[in-house]
Amino acid sequence: MAKLKLDIVTAERSVFSEEVDVVVAPGIEGEMAILPHHAPLMTALQAGELKAKIGTEEYSLVVSGGFLEVRPDRVVVLADSAERAEEIDIARAIEAKKRAEASMADKYVPGMLAAETEASLRRAMVRLKVAEKRRKHPQV
Structure with missing residues (x-):
């Protein structure tokens, strides 16, 4: 069966580099699955879970x-930040979620700050979801 080379990199490091069967990524317009021989494309990513099988x-x-x-025969992810499920610091993610929720509770948050706070909350929630999934299924 044909494979895809998946490279996930940030400005700091290479996070993942393997031959995979399928990639499921959080595109800005929704989740997208990529199989070998997929048509070329480039898209922005939103905060979310990226799965490689x-x-x-x-x-x-x-x-x-x-960006993705x-x-x-290849998928390259240039991520603002990325971490494997096993690298997630659950306590740190819980604290980030609490801070974001507290900021969002303030009714007088300026527009840009509100958007940043919402993005922080989404990141924290995704990190917690992936960490919880790994706890239930350690092979993930």
Whole structure:
């Protein structure tokens, strides 16, 4: 079966680099699945869970924005931030969620700050979701 080379990188490091069967990514217009020989495309990513499947194993990562480029045999993710499920610091994610919720409770948050706070809350919630999924299914 044909494979895709998946590279996920941030400004700081290479987070994931493997041959995979399928990639499911959080595009800005919704979740998208990419198989080998997919038509070339480039899209922005939103904060969310990125999944890579190799055989029967599924790997979960959290990406927070960035871009995804698809070529017939390769997917490159240039993420603002990315971490594997096993790298997520649950206590830190819970604190980030609490801070964002407290900020959002303030009725007088200026527009840009409100958008940043909402994005922070989304990132924290995705990180917690992926961490919880890993706790229930350690192979993820």
